[in-house]
Amino acid sequence: MPSDSSSTNVPFKDWFGASRYHRIAEKLAGAEPRFDRELFLRIALEGLAERELMARLRQTSVAADAALPGSFSDKVAVLRKIAAPESNSFVGIWYADFVGQYGTNHTKKALAALRYFTRFGSAEFAIREFILQDPEFTLAEMIRWSTDQNEHVRRLASEGSRPRLPWGKQLGSLVADPRPTREILDNLCEDESLYVRKSVANHLNDISKDHPDYVLEVVNSWDQRNPHVAWITKHALRTLIKKADPATLDFMGFGHPPKLAAVTLSLHPPQVRLGDHLTLSLEILSRGSTAQSLLIDYVVHYVKASGGTSRKVFKWKEIMLGSKSSLTLKKRQLIRDFSTRKHYAGSHQVDIQIN
Structure with missing residues (x-):
């Protein structure tokens, strides 16, 4: 918004x-x-x-x-x-x-x-009324918009046809079959406007929740040497990366099992209240004989009102770790409630996820 x-x-x-x-x-x-x-x-x-x-x-x-x-x-x-x-x-x-x-x-x-x-x-909200009423005619017009000189119009072509647009009506036919928007995405994958590229990435991220193989097919068909394409791809695959989807990790160069001698995580302080900061300290030691690409995330298992837990993955670091070398990372996270997440008292577990 x-x-x-x-x-x-x-x-x-x-x-x-x-x-x-x-x-x-x-x-x-x-x-x-x-x-x-x-x-x-x-x-x-x-x-x-x-x-x-x-x-x-x-x-x-x-x-x-x-x-x-x-x-x-x-x-x-x-x-x-x-x-x-x-x-x-x-x-x-x-x-x-x-x-x-x-x-x-x-x-x-x-x-x-x-x-x-x-x-x-x-x-982006209003156009959905017309996609729902006459998808063929409306999407044909939006394909033309995807080559418009105005960045707002080009963005509308992508944002308005997102299958799962937040706050917008869900486009059930495009959730089931996303192929009708393919030409729009192909036209915009090298767009000079970051405003437009963000929409393309979000559009693909929507699709990835239902058709991960299709999204990989789309980005694999694009020229990944183009920096705009590479940026869209990285952000489009964020949900699949957080899920550690094997095909996605392989596509992004993180498909190999990491060769690590030690992974040590420490948390300070061990107990926190709302408004406090939690400091995460991570030490990694490589046992690989060559450099290796590492995708490092951390996972918090939040306590729910029912007493169970809910798992949330947070991005941390992408790095090339040298042969037999070590790495130290630190991160501070503010503990506060959000409209989408409320904290409950109890024992919260924190894990490290690497590749």
Whole structure:
């Protein structure tokens, strides 16, 4: 999700607050004299406190549809007049959301609008309405977008067709068979834009959860000598690497069993509280007669509320360890709760995973 550097301490949902709606109403009124400002604000602000971020985003579209006169095309024309870059790019998503909600009976016009609006706030969520409704036509258009001059449009081609996009509707047909997006990924694998390459890597990582062999087939067909391709490949395979998938480790050059004389892990302090730092110290001694590539991760077995444990792999180091040489690594990890992980009291185990 896009971050808003100007609103670091503001709850996400307040990106769409009363002041934001008043500014949107002012812009719409300036672009369309028949715009019903009072109706827009009444619909947008009613029940505002109870709505979270995505519901507020959607309510913006609902209010605009009710308060703007004319057809879908007329309303989109007004939105085109007011669309502009925002300090918080997430706010600009509402233009695309409007198209996704009210343009499904006007596919050609709607896709053209999404191609335009994605420059101001990603249309990655809205485009999924059209993939679900008419996948063949929509994906053909997205293949064309993958060669567009604008990086936002190229990124939309990949991000919008991700099978398992977080916060977005899952594309069941592409989860089952990811091949229809292959041409998009091939077109973007050497893209100069990091913004685009991150999306391609995430797209492939989505697919790897269901079709690991297919993902390896795709990246193996690309020119790994290209640094952009190599970057995408490394990040695309991250889930398979964490799972220690044998074929993936072999592809990345870590398929051989490591030849190590000793692996010693120490933890300090032995007991921690929330807010403390845990220091991990690792010593490795090679017994190999030649240098060897090592992929070093550490695994924390977190205690769950039920008393069982949940395993999480953390990346640590990729290194070439010389013959008969030693290596010392240190890492500090802050012990704190996240929205996705809560800590529970108990004995937590930490393991080292090498290749």
